[in-house]
Amino acid sequence: MTAQFLYGGAGLILFVLGLWSFLVHAPLLRKLIALNIMGGGVFHVLIAVAYRGDGVPPDPVPHALVLTGIVVAVSATALGLVLGARMQAGEREG
Amino acid sequence: MTQTSDRARQRAQARAQERARDLSLLLGVLLALLGAVLLGLYYLALDGGAAPRLAELALARLPESGVGNPVTAVLVNYRAFDTLVELAVLLAAVLGIWSLGPAPPGFQRSGAVLAGMVSWVVPLLIVASGYMLWVGGYAPGGAFQAGALLGAAGVIVRLAGDPTAGLPAEATQRWLLVLGVLVFALVGLGLMLFGAGFLTYPPKLAKWLILLIESAATIAIAAALAAAYVGGRPAPSKAAIDDYGSDSSP
Amino acid sequence: MSQPALLLAFDAVLLATLLALALAAVLSPEPRRAVMLFIAFGLWLSLVWARLHAPDVALAEAAIGAGLGGALMLAAARRAARAARSNDDEAAG
Numbered sequence A: 001m002t003a004q005f006l007y008g009g010a011g012l013i014l015f016v017l018g019l020w021s022f023l024v025h026a027p028l029l030r031k032l033i034a035l036n037i038m039g040g041g042v043f044h045v046l047i048a049v050a051y052r053g054d055g056v057p058p059d060p061v062p063h064a065l066v067l068t069g070i071v072v073a074v075s076a077t078a079l080g081l082v083l084g085a086r087m088q089a090g091e092r093e094g
Numbered sequence B: 001m002t003q004t005s006d007r008a009r010q011r012a013q014a015r016a017q018e019r020a021r022d023l024s025l026l027l028g029v030l031l032a033l034l035g036a037v038l039l040g041l042y043y044l045a046l047d048g049g050a051a052p053r054l055a056e057l058a059l060a061r062l063p064e065s066g067v068g069n070p071v072t073a074v075l076v077n078y079r080a081f082d083t084l085v086e087l088a089v090l091l092a093a094v095l096g097i098w099s100l101g102p103a104p105p106g107f108q109r110s111g112a113v114l115a116g117m118v119s120w121v122v123p124l125l126i127v128a129s130g131y132m133l134w135v136g137g138y139a140p141g142g143a144f145q146a147g148a149l150l151g152a153a154g155v156i157v158r159l160a161g162d163p164t165a166g167l168p169a170e171a172t173q174r175w176l177l178v179l180g181v182l183v184f185a186l187v188g189l190g191l192m193l194f195g196a197g198f199l200t201y202p203p204k205l206a207k208w209l210i211l212l213i214e215s216a217a218t219i220a221i222a223a224a225l226a227a228a229y230v231g232g233r234p235a236p237s238k239a240a241i242d243d244y245g246s247d248s249s250p
Numbered sequence C: 001m002s003q004p005a006l007l008l009a010f011d012a013v014l015l016a017t018l019l020a021l022a023l024a025a026v027l028s029p030e031p032r033r034a035v036m037l038f039i040a041f042g043l044w045l046s047l048v049w050a051r052l053h054a055p056d057v058a059l060a061e062a063a064i065g066a067g068l069g070g071a072l073m074l075a076a077a078r079r080a081a082r083a084a085r086s087n088d089d090e091a092a093g
Helices: A002-024 A028-050 A060-093 B002-047 B055-060 B070-078 B080-099 B112-135 B143-159 B170-193 B206-230 B237-243 C003-027 C031-051 C055-092
Strands: none
Touching: A002 A028, A002 B002, A002 C003, A028 A060, A028 C003, A028 C031, A028 C055, A060 B055, A060 B070, A060 B080, A060 B143, A060 B206, A060 C055, B055 B070, B070 B080, B070 B143, B070 B206, B070 C055, B080 B170, B080 B206, B112 B143, B112 B206, B143 B206, B143 C055, B170 B206, B206 C055, C003 C031, C031 C055
């Protein structure tokens, strides 16, 4: 219970930190890092909820959700980076 | 004349910076409040006692799922539909990247030391990926981790100077990219033909069907991740051969 | 110290480092540095998940989130740095 609250709370703090950085910082790369930290916070909360003490096996359902989430996050990051590079190239040409 | 305009510009800049700092502070305070509310809610939710959850059900039905690793069972058996759509998301991301234009040029050909290391590391990664795929049936591992290792091999190959990241020509690459979704959907539809529901595996066949799907998913994930690292539509194969090594970017 | 208290101290150190890495990654203005810190954050995150009995997810985060995501961002940071340099050259020349 204490560990669950501690780890889940850290996840919430990470989420808020990422959200703040996403809103405040302008460069695309920093926004993407902030977005990934937000996602990391959400994953962290899910993993903390799945954790049920050291003797009990953890809940596999949130684990599977996080696993798919990680892959989706990285593919979104890749798309965002290519989109950003393309926009920059367009600005330099036009 | 220029001095005064310079000073005016500087003053305007300083004012804009101050305003940005104020805004970021205000946002920080608001978001800290949001964080406190979220923490309080989370504490209340934990304090409310244990709610019924899926873990018991998932662990109890594990012997029927065909695999011994509960996470793999959730991914490819209980919630197979999620994973199918997730592979489609990965495919869509690669299509988006390809639609944004051709790939940027690759890196300079690597020197002897890096090339020697690559010739050791890449086969190791391929073997490790196969191990991950197999071990995912009963221990931590599975298609995602295996695909990531294989994709990392592609990244290393591109870093060492091959602009294609070890991927085949475009026509073959397309098949590799859709392989995961294709095999997954075909298995699901085939099961429907034999009277089971979409992606409802009969317990006897479950292990082999899951292995088939996971193998296809591994290849598709690896190809998608490597293609994402290439960062654009692959060059036609002839040009790729001509480009090889001629690029001088540092 | 008793074992639960030790474990709690261990958890606290783990989480404090995690939050410090995230803060450093978010606050650093230089792109390459920010990406490096983000990779460190991702690897540390996978360590924390291993502690929470989630080895599958920890493996995936280390390989995909920190590894491939970091590689993608590093390439982008390098491109951005080169674009900034060529812009400076144009302005100077």
